[in-house]
Amino acid sequence: MLSRQQYEEASRLQIFSGCRPETIAMLLEGAFLHRFPERIDLAKEAETPDFLHVVISGAVELYAHYRDRETTIEVIGPPNSFITAAVVLDLPNLKSARVIEPAKILMLPAASVRKALNEDAAFAARIATELATAYRYITKDLKNQKLRSSLERLANWLVRRDRESGSRHRVVIPFEKRVLAAQLGMVPENLSRGFATLARFGVKVKGSALEIHDPQALENLAKPDPLIDDPSS
Amino acid sequence: MLSRQQYEEASRLQIFSGCRPETIAMLLEGAFLHRFPERIDLAKEAETPDFLHVVISGAVELYAHYRDRETTIEVIGPPNSFITAAVVLDLPNLKSARVIEPAKILMLPAASVRKALNEDAAFAARIATELATAYRYITKDLKNQKLRSSLERLANWLVRRDRESGSRHRVVIPFEKRVLAAQLGMVPENLSRGFATLARFGVKVKGSALEIHDPQALENLAKPDPLIDDPSS
DNA sequence: TCCAGAAGTTGATTTTTATCAAATCAATTC
């Protein structure tokens, strides 16, 4: 269902690097490449997924429910895939996924993914790498949650974002503050109060634009730890 | 370094199922099979692992630090492996590991594991499965942390343990209460208070032995959710 | 431009969780 051009584009994705052409062909056979507008749900908790989703552009929020509560687990962008674990194991999703920024998504049939996994070592290795990375990412998040107060989590989020965007001490929150609050494991009210507290450490808030006027003070508060905050380690 | 008998035993492990004999031979080439007493540290945060560890028997606690704080991420038993993600990616451990119950551990050279990953699709698929399972496990834990109060976490731990041990309404805490507290994300004092509160729901505590006298009341409190508490889903 | 509704903020209050200190209990050594 992919055009020639789409096929070319898709086959260059990191997830296919080193794979045999037959594997790529099989995976792209029943694949779709779609653009989705904001708010669209791409996956739903408890449903068993039919496709592995790869984010080509845009952003997707992964969230989960319990009773009447909801929390954001993760926000992912390109070139990451999601609901990978559920696809590999053919089990129900533990999280729902919604588009948070208009996104282009490549959808690979789940059955083909499982087939490829057993036939092409390179593809299996890539999936293993993908899963290992996701595992480490969520491990860091769990450490973040269990070992830090909400103010520390916020301060570290800020420090990290700043670094990732070139340390120019101007950070923009790329989505609604409520989403950031949920991601950091706090209610929106406390995020506001958190920013108010950070004012004492030289942080100025103008809507979703944040200015860090005293980087050292912020770092002293945050005390970032590579084993929690370093995206590459 | 394995005896003939050890080799036979090791090669029957789930992690090798479906693998080519050469792969198994290569992995077991530089492998060790050791028994470790309690308290021994098998891996240390921030160190890059030389071996993939597979638990044959006993139990291992995975824990992590930040500043002067420590928390337990997970307690694992056979036939699970640990520090798998770090081995696959050749990156530093995010967690330390200590023996919590005398354990027999199979140690596979990290470099061989990475080599096998790219040469044997069956092995790569097994590692992917292993990682996917670990990922889902920790995802559930993160949901547990972010969506529940500490009393709810404790109640659900109890309900789940009871189910896993045959629903005979007698549960034994298999390690120190402090470890359980850390695993559930609370201080030991609050675990005590949690048990005191559960008395009102028919739970009796005698040391590490717990009795559930009103299973229905406990379930009503816990409100278990398969997407958080079901080990098989 | 104005308005409605949503998002975000602020204050007061409650609930949850941690901290600190002391007491109790349990296992282990001498």
Next chain:
DNA sequence: GAATTGATTTGATAAAAATCAACTTCTGGA
């Protein structure tokens, strides 16, 4: 068996975080 040490429990208090309510700001149409 007494003494020591560490784990657990209990109580008092403090800190962190959530809730509820009121208010402000922002945003996207009519």
